[in-house]
Amino acid sequence: MDNQTVETRLWDAAEHLETDEDMAAYLDAALEDGDPTLIAAVLGDIARARGMSQIARDAGLGRESLYKALSINGNPEFATILKVISSLHLRLRAEPMGNEST
Secondary structure, rough: OOOOOOOOOOOOOOHHOOOHHHHHHHHHHHHHHOHHHHHHHHHHOOOOOOOOHHHHHHHHOOOHHHHHHOOOOOOOOOHHHHHHHHHHHOOOOOOOOOOOOO
16 A cells, blocks of 8 residues: 555635625624634634735724734624624624524
8 A cells, every 4th residue: 555645734714705695604603603712713714705904904903903803812802893794794683592492
């Protein structure tokens, strides 16, 4: 049996977010999960897919500070999250959870 080297690379969600619908569905799934770290990371993926520099300009933030805020170790303020979501032309919506036990 030959010893073959298989080259792999990290999967990057930003490379697969092609439409507004893709981006909205990705963010919606993260919001359903409810993990703030995941939500920030998903926003970072979407911002990279759209162009981080442009999103930073539109949000009135520095590109490097936006990268840091939306990184896995970032802890963005809610105001920053709202600015980014607005710059991405996405919207947050609330809906009642309903009674899931019946």
